[in-house]
Amino acid sequence: MSVAEFAAAQWTRATGAGVDPHEYRRVTDALTSVADWGPVFVRTGHGHLRRAQDAGSSVSAGEHLLMAARWFHLATLAPYAEAPRAAAEADRALGRALTVLEPGARRVSGDGFSGWLRGPSDAPGTVVVVPGLDSAKEEFLDLVSALLARGLAVFAMDGPGQGVLAATTTFVPDYERVMARVIDALGVSRIGLVGLSLGGYFAARTAALEPRVAAAATVSGPSRLDWEQLPPPVRDIMARRAGGPEAARAFVRHVDLAALAPRITAPLLVVDGGQDVIPGVTNGAPLARLAPRGTYLSVPHGDHLLGNARQDWLPHLGDHITHALTGTATPR
Template identity: 80%
Template sequence: MSAAEFAAAQWSRATGAGIDPHEYRRVTDGLTSVADWGPSFVRTGLAYLERAEGAGSSVTTGEYLLTAARWFHLATLAPSAEDGRSAAAAADRALGRALVIREPGARRLTGEGFTGWLCGPADAPGTVVVVPGLDSAKEEFLDLVDALLARGLAVFAMDGPGQGVLAATSTLTAEYERVVGRVVDALGVPSVGLVGLSLGGYFAARSAALEPRVAAVATVSGPLRLDWAELPQPVRDIMARRCGGAGAAGEFADRVDLTDLARRIEAPLLVVDGGQDVIPGVTNGEPLARLAPHGTYLSVPHGDHLLGNARPDWLPYLTDHITHALIGGRA
């Protein structure tokens, strides 16, 4: 794949994550090969760190740090695993520095198989956990976090095993409900809402089926099931890196199947899919919504994977769904 093709494939994801589209084009137009992706995005992130140091106000400093975190995170999409490890650590540090400024009450929570930031009021009427996917991380979905915070909820944006800053020291696990259970323990709340994005949709739905403290759940571009043999080679390569080898990745993919678990999801479930999201070997979420006792399906015809090109069509609906399911008339 050429640099231009790779950049085009990541366009919607990058802009959906909050990257300025004009700057994205300026950075990616200068790439001569896909190997330049990681270093170029890291350099852009470092430039924002420099801007943060010279900013004239704490508000501007925080904004630059958040932008740096986004660029560092997108650098992890490079094919080089080494680039990904160092960039993920840089994204984690930049996000932490930004939240210290922007969210003085934010708390870092770390436990077995998870780390992340809890934001929002201490007396929030509900708490939502945002679950990333195969190669996403807590730095990617900050607009979702902001939309949930605006509705008065507390939000824990996390990295789990094999995700984000933890990818350097752990591998993906299909039994994500165990991670969610430890997260709920650490949060000290009786129940949570879950929002899972891409492969995180599988993690969230599985957790909702097996962890009774999940009171609301939504998935975005989450798979019902995976077929390892049909997955595109780039996806298999990423999964192999995140699972510790091709054999482990194939075994992991075989575990990703919600067909039987869907009926055990008692919490209100919203499944969001993009009509243009067609990945070989991935079954979209309509059967999940149909099989779940309280499932609702939202398909956005022009939406792509993660629907970065259609956020107004689903993001307010999803955040309202979670809010109403968690706190109802108190919203």
């Protein structure tokens, strides 16, 4: 794949993550090879760190730090030997931003997870945002903001094999065990879950097996994966995150929600993009159909993660989670 094709493929994902589309085009138009992706994106992130240092206010500094975190994370989307360092820089930039912008934000880490709890201490509900195959907590800052705007507390996390933990851990199929430790660490009796891409599988599986899940939503999450049909680039990413090709193949065999979906008793919203077609991936329609309280939202023009159709699903998802957790459309 040429660098122009790779940049085009990541376009709506990057802009959906909140980077400026004009800056994205300036950066990617100057690339001559996919091998340049990681170093140039990291350099762009450092540019935002310098802007933060020179900013005239704490608010401006925090905003530049959040943008740096996005660019550092996006640096990891192409094969890059320094990806673990980029992920660590993303994590540090996010932490610095929240220290400036939200002094009440709290770092929460434990066995197999690490992230930031944001929002009011007396929030009427707490939502956990779960990333996917090669995403991380820094990718979904706008989703977190939408949930915070509804008065909820939000814990955006990296789990095993994800984000800042990708260098030291690998994917686990029994994600509900990780989530049980998260809920214990958050000190809440019930949570909402939002899972994105492969995180949709993690969220749905947890909703089926963890009784403290009171609401759930998936975005571009698979109902089932077939290793033999997955495109080679997806298999390569899976192998890196799972600990090798055989471990990845074994992990993928677990990704089938047919038996678990009927056990999801919480209200479940399943969001798919009609243009999201990946060989070997069965999208969310079967999950929504089999879950007792499942609702299916398909956006015909939406791509993977629906970064090109945010207004067609994000407000609806925010309302769904808020209503399921609090009984109101928007807490006041």
